[in-house]
Structures are given as C-alpha cells and as structure tokens.
Amino acid sequence: MKIQIINGPNLNLLGVREPGIYGSNSFESYLPKLKEKFPDVEIEYYQSNIEGELINKLQEVGFSYDGVVLNAGAYTHTSIALQDCIRSLKCPCVEVHISNVHKREEFRHHSYISCACLGVICGFGLASYDLAIAGIIANK
Ligand code: DQA
Numbered sequence: 251m252k253i254q255i256i257n258g259p260n261l262n263l264l265g266v267r268e269p270g271i272y273g274s275n276s277f278e279s280y281l282p283k284l285k286e287k288f289p290d291v292e293i294e295y296y297q298s299n300i301e302g303e304l305i306n307k308l309q310e311v312g313f314s315y316d317g318v319v320l321n322a323g324a325y326t327h328t329s330i331a332l333q334d335c336i337r338s339l340k341c342p343c344v345e346v347h348i349s350n351v352h353k354r355e356e357f358r359h360h361s362y363i364s365c366a367c368l369g370v371i372c373g374f375g376l377a378s379y380d381l382a383i384a385g386i387i388a389n390k
Pocket of ligand 1: 346349351
C-alpha cells in the first residue's frame with residue numbers, strides 16, 4: 251500500500267511557526283515515528299508553498315497510489331483549483347489540519363476541498379496524519 255502525504259504553504263515551518271497552535275515538532279522529525287506506526291504502508295512525503303506544485307504532485311500520484319493525505323494549509327480556504335484536482339483523481343484524498351480550524355477565525359471554517367475528499371480530520375496535532383492514514387486503510 252502506498253500513501254502520499256502532501257503539506258501545503260508554511261507547513262515547512264512546523265516547529266517554528268506559531269508553536270502554541272501547531273506544536274514544536276517539525277514534520278521531518280515526526281515522519282519516522284509515523285512510518286513506524288504503519289510498517290506495511292509505503293509513506294512518501296512532499297511539501298510545497300506553491301499551489302500549482304501541489305496540483306502537479308496530486309496529479310502525479312493520484313492515479314497510482316492508494317491514497318493521499320493532504321494538508322493544503324491556507325489554500326484549503328481559497329482554492330477551487332485544488333478541489334477540481336482532487337475530484338479528478340482515482341485515489342481517495344483525506345483532508346487534514348493540525349489545528350481545529352472550527353475553533354479558530356471564521357475564515358478558516360470553510361473548506362473548498364472537503365467536498366472532494368473522502369473525509370476530514372482536524373484538531374489532533376500531528377496525530378491528525380496518523381488518523382488520516384488509518385482512515386484510508388479502513389476504507390480500502
Ligand atoms: C492548517 C489550518 C489552516 O487554516 C492554516 O492556514 C494552515 C494550517 C492546520 O494544519 O491546522 O496553514 O491547515
């Protein structure tokens with residue numbers, strides 16, 4: 251089983267960026283722990299701050315992998331292009347957020363991508379990614 255994790259804008263700054271909201275661990279330091287939890291799953295990781303590059307990666311993996319875990323960052327709340335892309339893929343995509351976006355500013359309450367995703371996980375810190383992978387496995 252192959253799953254692609256994709257992180258969007260500013261998530262390269264995890265551990266440094268607003269640690270009160272996003273925690274003090276980088277994604278790179280969390281990834282080995284995540285891989286240990288799912289020894290039977292091949293987990294790939296990609297991050298970009300650029301919307302078109304996220305779309306390119308989704309198109310690259312979305313017809314051959316078993317699932318995508320996508321934290322689109324702020325593009326979640328703005329991007330119809332990401333919604334269209336996710337709708338076009340063959341594999342399921344799970345939307346994740348580290349923070350509980352519904353407890354935050356109102357502009358974070360709407361997602362343009364949820365309606366194209368298999369499910370949405372938010373508010374569990376980096377464990378949101380574990381839960382998203384478990385969701386893809388459960389849906390297989
Ligand atoms: C986020 C929530 C978004 O609203 C925000 O723009 C992010 C991170 C999260 O993981 O909690 O960049 O997706």
